Amino acid sequence: MGLLDYHVHTARCGHARGEMEEYTRAARKAGLAEMGFADHFPLYFLPPEDRDPGLAMSFEQLPAYIQEVRLLQHRLNPYPLRLGVEADYWPGREAELRQLLSAYPFDYVYGSVHFVGDWDVSDGRQSDRYSRAEVEELYRTYFSLIQRAAASGLFDIIGHADVVKKFGHRPEGPLDGLYEETARAFARAGVCVEVNTSGLRHQVGEVYPSRRLLECCFRHNVPVTLGSDAHRPQEVAAGFAHAREVLLATGYRYLSGFRARERYVIPL
Ligand code: ZN
């Protein structure tokens, strides 16, 4: 399997387990051509006292995270282990995030939308809020945030682009208009979209993004990459045979890799 897994967390985020070396061992055992860590970037958009250590590492932990990836890169050389990060997009805080990110030597930066206002829509502890929400409006808000994340130019990759479906809540009407608009925004921004297999492990039971959205992305020539969103070593490359089938059936023949924030392609 010549694939890559660019979405791997570490214990530093407070909700993943295992040593970093266990993740890289799992990647090599799965036959991945590359692996990259993309742990949660500090919650820069919240006041320091509200930054839940169970959601993301702190700014104090960030240098040690980078250092540990560097050490592993040396130890595994020439295996391509990348240094990435998963940063939350927060509208209105773009300049600040740009400034923060520029201080670190990342190979790639994921932009993810987890928060819609004060609600982390990907957090199982808050999933009861879906039953009280107006789901159609929630989707419109969520996808507009994803589009703004892409347009910000801050990110190389858009992570789990429709994670708002995670707990199985979907509006009744068709989503094609929203998908089309979103794929167009990705294409305009020149951003890469991630096929994230963690949805297979959650209620929704399918990858992010949905097949229909992925088809829109393909029609608009949006490049793709692949991530398991592993929060434990045995989740590295989980669901990748299925993801590969979905990608091939959609028409994709290449995955994107990144080094020093430069994109290149590898065959699927
Ligand atoms: Zn996480």
Ligand code: FE
């Ligand atoms: Fe995420």
Ligand code: FE
């Ligand atoms: Fe993640």
Ligand code: ZN
């Ligand atoms: Zn994630």
